[in-house]
Amino acid sequence: MNTKSPTEPKFRRRAEARPDEVLDAALSLFTEKGYARTTVDQVAKRAGFSKGTVYLYFASKEAILEGLVQRTVEPIAEAAFETMTDYRGDPRPVLAQFLRAMAQALADSKTRAVVMIILQEAPAAPNISALFRKAVLGRALPAVTALLAQGVAGGHIRAIDPELTARSVLGPVIGHLLLSEIFRIRPEGGLQMDRLVENHLTLLFAGLEPDTGGAP
Known part of the structure; x- marks a missing residue:
C-alpha cells in the first residue's frame, strides 16, 4: 500500500x-x-x-547577487562563447546574432535590472565588479576579440584592431542602458533596445566592410 x-x-x-x-x-x-x-x-x-x-x-548577500547574474546575464555570455569559439568566416552574421540576443534579453525588465545593479554598484564594490567580469565580460570580450581577429586574418573584414573593436561592439549597448536607466534620456517610444541594436549593426558593419583598395 x-x-x-x-x-x-x-x-x-x-x-x-x-x-x-x-x-x-x-x-x-x-x-x-x-x-x-x-x-x-x-x-x-x-x-x-x-x-x-x-x-x-x-x-551571503553577495552570493545572492552572483546567483542573479548566473541566472539572467551569464547565459548571454555563455551562448556567445559557444557560438564564437572555433568559428571561421565572416564574423558579421555571428555579431548580429549576439547583439540581437542581447537586445532581446535586455528588453526583459528583470534582466535589465540585474545589469543596472551591477553597473551602479561595481564602482564602489570591487567584489561585485570582479564577479561580473569573471562571469560575463571575461568570456564575452575575449570571444568577440577572437571572432574579429579571425575575420581580419581571413580577409572577411577590414584590418581593424580586434581588441578595441570588441569594446566598440559592446559599448553602444552599455551606453544606451546608462542613458536610459540612469539619466532617463530615452528615445521616443521607450527603451527601443532592438532599434538601437539594428542601427548599431548598420554602422558597425559599414565600418567592418573589407577595404577593396579603391579611393575613399
Whole structure:
C-alpha cells in the first residue's frame, strides 16, 4: 500500500523553487532600495522564509547577487562563447546574432535590472565588479576579440584592431542602458533596445566592410 501523501510532490517542488524565490525577492529589493541598503533579513522576509532558509542556498548577500547574474546575464555570455569559439568566416552574421540576443534579453525588465545593479554598484564594490567580469565580460570580450581577429586574418573584414573593436561592439549597448536607466534620456517610444541594436549593426558593419583598395 502506498502511504505517501498526495501533497509531497507539491512540497518537493516548493523546496526546489526556493532559490528562485529568494532571487526574485532580492531583485525586487535591490531595485527598490539599492543593493547596499538591502539586508539578507529583508530578502528573507520578502521571500516569506526565515533568514536561515535563505542561508541554506546563499552564503551571503553577495552570493545572492552572483546567483542573479548566473541566472539572467551569464547565459548571454555563455551562448556567445559557444557560438564564437572555433568559428571561421565572416564574423558579421555571428555579431548580429549576439547583439540581437542581447537586445532581446535586455528588453526583459528583470534582466535589465540585474545589469543596472551591477553597473551602479561595481564602482564602489570591487567584489561585485570582479564577479561580473569573471562571469560575463571575461568570456564575452575575449570571444568577440577572437571572432574579429579571425575575420581580419581571413580577409572577411577590414584590418581593424580586434581588441578595441570588441569594446566598440559592446559599448553602444552599455551606453544606451546608462542613458536610459540612469539619466532617463530615452528615445521616443521607450527603451527601443532592438532599434538601437539594428542601427548599431548598420554602422558597425559599414565600418567592418573589407577595404577593396579603391579611393575613399
